[in-house]
Amino acid sequence: MTHHKGVNLRDVKVNDTQEFIQVRPYQEGSLEDLWQVRSSCESGRIVALKCSECGLLPRAVRVVGGTEVSPGRWPWQVSLYHGSQHHCGGSVLAREWIVTAAHCVHRRLQASAWLVFAGVTTHGSMKQEAGVSVKKIIYHPLYNDSSLDYDIAVMKLQVPLNFSDAIRAVCLPPPHQDLFQGTQCWVSGWGYTRPDQGQVAETLNEAPVPLIGTKRCNSSCVYGGELTARMLCAGYLPGKIDACQGDSGGPLVCQDRFAWRLVGIVSWGRGCAEPNHPGVYTNVAQLLPWIYRVTEIY
Numbered sequence: 001m002t003h004h005k006g007v008n009l010r011d012v013k014v015n016d017t018q019e020f021i022q023v024r025p026y027q028e029g030s031l032e033d034l035w036q037v038r039s040s041c042e043s044g045r046i047v048a049l050k051c052s053e054c055g056l057l058p059r060a061v062r063v064v065g066g067t068e069v070s071p072g073r074w075p076w077q078v079s080l081y082h083g084s085q086h087h088c089g090g091s092v093l094a095r096e097w098i099v100t101a102a103h104c105v106h107r108r109l110q111a112s113a114w115l116v117f118a119g120v121t122t123h124g125s126m127k128q129e130a131g132v133s134v135k136k137i138i139y140h141p142l143y144n145d146s147s148l149d150y151d152i153a154v155m156k157l158q159v160p161l162n163f164s165d166a167i168r169a170v171c172l173p174p175p176h177q178d179l180f181q182g183t184q185c186w187v188s189g190w191g192y193t194r195p196d197q198g199q200v201a202e203t204l205n206e207a208p209v210p211l212i213g214t215k216r217c218n219s220s221c222v223y224g225g226e227l228t229a230r231m232l233c234a235g236y237l238p239g240k241i242d243a244c245q246g247d248s249g250g251p252l253v254c255q256d257r258f259a260w261r262l263v264g265i266v267s268w269g270r271g272c273a274e275p276n277h278p279g280v281y282t283n284v285a286q287l288l289p290w291i292y293r294v295t296e297i298y
């Protein structure tokens with residue numbers, strides 16, 4: 001993934017012997033013919049490039065109605081412990097940033113009460129690890145605790161995660177992407193695997209869930225206008241496969257030509273896996289300006 005922007009020469013540190021490459025725009029021919037070494041930069045404008053890696057699966061390898069998975073399958077999935085218990089899911093955005101749902105952290109803003117477990121899929125293995133401490137928690141200022149509008153929060157970690165085959169960042173979606181209903185996406189989490197189970201799953205589960213158009217999901221026989229522009233639906237109108245309690249805050253990811261992207265965050269639903277009540281997710285693409293502003297990633 002590359003990001004580029006224009007920078008003024010006077011805003012960057014350069015030494016006296018610095019040379020520049022000038023790239024001529026709008027010309028036919030190979031890249032070799034387009035650039036020239038220069039001893040000075042007349043325009044005073046420089047292109048800054050940054051590469052970042054996200055949304056890539058390793059080369060190898062309560063969700064109701066899902067399947068158990070092993071480490072590395074969803075390397076951005078984390079378990080957020082509040083006290084000694086799994087409370088919510090989350091996703092790795094960068095080495096020091098986790099994104100989750102605001103309703104997971106609302107009224108639980110004391111950072112020291114939380115631990116983040118990354119790169120592991122069973123609670124048995126988490127209990128043998130120290131976990132990563134949280135430095136600060138920020139939730140969206142427009143979060144509404146009754147409608148669950150703007151259900152998004154980020155956690156900054158005390159120490160950056162070491163990326164590996166089992167721990168990686170997920171990509172964010174592009175700002176203006178048309179998501180088509182029926183697009184196959186995936187939800188993962190340690191939530192209830194039966195709606196009445198009463199305890200979270202020992203092992204991470206995954207399930208495929210297609211996106212459902214908002215018009216349909218907001219129709220009178222489904223959510224009857226309860227969805228805002230910051231929400232999207234995924235799952236099945238006949239029920240049977242869905243996110244559930246304990247999955248909240250975790251990822252809904254969809255794959256495009258380049259990478260896996262965090263399209264949604266598990267937020268709410270009427271019950272779990274019930275007919276006409278699919279899972280409702282925070283619409284991440286609608287909240288990108290806030291994410292970029294608070295995390296300063298990219």
Ligand code: 4AZ
Binds near residue numbers: 266
């Ligand atoms: C919950 O209580 C919850 N079926 C999460 C997801 C869904 C319902 C409830 C979606 O955390």
